Amino acid sequence: EGNLLEVRDLEMHFAERSGWLRRSRRVVRAVDGISFDVRAGETLGLVGESGCGKTTTGRCLVRTHAPTGGRLMYRGGDGREVDLAALPHRDLPDYRRQIRMIFQDPFSSLNPRMTVRDIIGEPLRVNGVARGAELDDRVADLLVRVGLRPQHRSRFPHAFSGGERQRIVIARALSLDPRLVIADEAVSALDVSVRAQILELMVTLQRERGLTYLFISHDLSVVEYLCDRVAVMYVGKVVELGPTEELFTRPQHPYTQALLAAVPQPDPTRRNILTQRPLEGEVADPADPPPGCHFHPRCPFARDICRTEEPALRPTADGRRVACHFAEELSLPGLAVDDDAA
Numbered sequence: 263e264g265n266l267l268e269v270r271d272l273e274m275h276f277a278e279r280s281g282w283l284r285r286s287r288r289v290v291r292a293v294d295g296i297s298f299d300v301r302a303g304e305t306l307g308l309v310g311e312s313g314c315g316k317t318t319t320g321r322c323l324v325r326t327h328a329p330t331g332g333r334l335m336y337r338g339g340d341g342r343e344v345d346l347a348a349l350p351h352r353d354l355p356d357y358r359r360q361i362r363m364i365f366q367d368p369f370s371s372l373n374p375r376m377t378v379r380d381i382i383g384e385p386l387r388v389n390g391v392a393r394g395a396e397l398d399d400r401v402a403d404l405l406v407r408v409g410l411r412p413q414h415r416s417r418f419p420h421a422f423s424g425g426e427r428q429r430i431v432i433a434r435a436l437s438l439d440p441r442l443v444i445a446d447e448a449v450s451a452l453d454v455s456v457r458a459q460i461l462e463l464m465v466t467l468q469r470e471r472g473l474t475y476l477f478i479s480h481d482l483s484v485v486e487y488l489c490d491r492v493a494v495m496y497v498g499k500v501v502e503l504g505p506t507e508e509l510f511t512r513p514q515h516p517y518t519q520a521l522l523a524a525v526p527q528p529d530p531t532r533r534n535i536l537t538q539r540p541l542e543g544e545v546a547d548p549a550d551p552p553p554g555c556h557f558h559p560r561c562p563f564a565r566d567i568c569r570t571e572e573p574a575l576r577p578t579a580d581g582r583r584v585a586c587h588f589a590e591e592l593s594l595p596g597l598a599v600d601d602d603a604a
């Protein structure tokens with residue numbers, strides 16, 4: 263079906279004051295020139311440690327942040343292509359109906375003083391889509407679709423469990439019939455059994471409504487279950503991007519290998535090919551990343567070139583793109599640490 267969204271060289275730099283009397287000024291490169299496509303109907307995972315820029319990327323896509331560089335080419339429902347990064351404010355509401363973002367914490371993202379009817383119905387009312395009895399019917403229908411009862415309309419959020427609140431959050435996000443839903447750690451706060459139910463609901467809704475998901479998470483087991491493809495971010499950059507199955511069974515970037523090695527892995531055939539090394543060292547400071555490959559201070563395979571030349575995200579094997587000078591050799595089973603590695 264083609265691409266719904268083409269992210270090109272997206273950049274989001276923040277100026278931040280720090281130091282004594284907050285006099286010094288530093289530029290945090292939260293997202294530092296990333297490119298990827300979101301295909302219509304797919305679930306694309308965006309993973310990485312906290313502070314890698316994945317949430318900032320999501321916020322740029324819904325234009326909560328105006329990117330400081332790059333393009334966000336979005337194919338709208340009418341087939342027209344627009345650059346969301348350059349969209350004037352007056353056109354934002356229209357696109358915010360098509361692209362919705364849902365967040366981690368259903369406790370803080372629901373207004374405790376609003377009834378469920380008002381929470382779910384608000385986007386419909388504000389956008390002039392429905393009101394009165396029609397709005398009531400729409401809210402009732404949305405509640406049923408997310409597995410709740412229409413009678414729940416008049417209740418307040420505190421009357422619901424964590425899982426039910428997340429269903430309300432999803433119903434609200436779906437009220438305007440979006441095409442792309444960006445879920446930021448949407449199930450991370452839920453316990454395991456409730457999490458499974460919400461994931462199942464998300465898959466069902468995707469099938470019913472032809473939704474496209476960008477699923478931002480640090481939880482790799484959830485990403486493996488839900489996502490068709492995965493992009494791995496490290497300090498504002500995409501370091502590996504590819505189909506979930508290939509990326510999980512044969513990670514090519516040493517950072518992806520280290521992330522996966524940290525996940526308890528019941529399948530021994532997978533364990534063999536991983537570095538088996540815990541991820542050591544601190545995440546680099548996005549205001550002052552190391553030169554060359556940003557991962558080099560933590561990489562067991564770093565060589566001289568890694569300290570001076572930044573690797574580009576380039577195609578390697580099986581539809582994968584990897585930003586590592588040595589992606590091909592490091593993805594082979596039985597890899598060994600190079601002699602001149604520090």
Ligand code: SF4
Nearest residue numbers: 555558561568586587
């Ligand atoms: Fe490691 Fe060098 Fe590859 Fe960076 S480019 S991940 S430092 S081997």
